[in-house]
Amino acid sequence: RKEVEQDPGPFNVPEGATVAFNCTYSNSASQSFFWYRQDCRKEPKLLMSVYSSGNEDGRFTAQLNRASQYISLLIRDSKLSDSATYLCVVRLGSGNTGKLIFGQGTTLQVKP
């Protein structure tokens, strides 16, 4: 079983749509959680951290359910520029140590 699992998609949605991505992780020792965005043939870039209380950044909302070991990302009012691969990432270990474990990524294609 993969440590971080995501539906690879692709998700094809029209502009303005709301789309949700899900992710599950297997290691209960995971301490921190993130969503990264990766454009084609580019490096991943941090989109947002994910907290148990849920957090929002503009059109993006992230949720974490530690009991279910489940993470989600909601994108509202999709833009063409949101087209990318979204990586669910967990960090093992506490404090500032620990390594990042990446999911396979979910590909989003927003169409006009």
Added chain:
Amino acid sequence: GAVVSQHPSWVICKSGTSVKIECRSLDFQATTMFWYRQFPKQSLMLMATSNEGSKATYEQGVEKDKFLINHASLTLSTLTVTSAHPEDSSFYICSARQGVASGRASYNEQFFGPGTRLTVL
């Protein structure tokens, strides 16, 4: 955010040759650097973690004698793929993390380099 550079951005080489990839943190000191590999349509896989001045820690299944990592300074780490073969063709990405700032306990973001695309013929 902080800037991490990689050089070269792409390289094509013949089977059996060695390739060196450099990773530099341009505006901060990176006590820890990470090397990842990403095959098409797959996730980033951590290859090794290196701390400045000490030996790298390799992930299970990664041959340390094939993938030589040197982290000689706080701003430079190198990955050398020795005797490269076509199956080593991949996207190699480095990442750098700052040391813990005094009085701060929050997560120190890892900053990723732009990646190096290696093709071995």
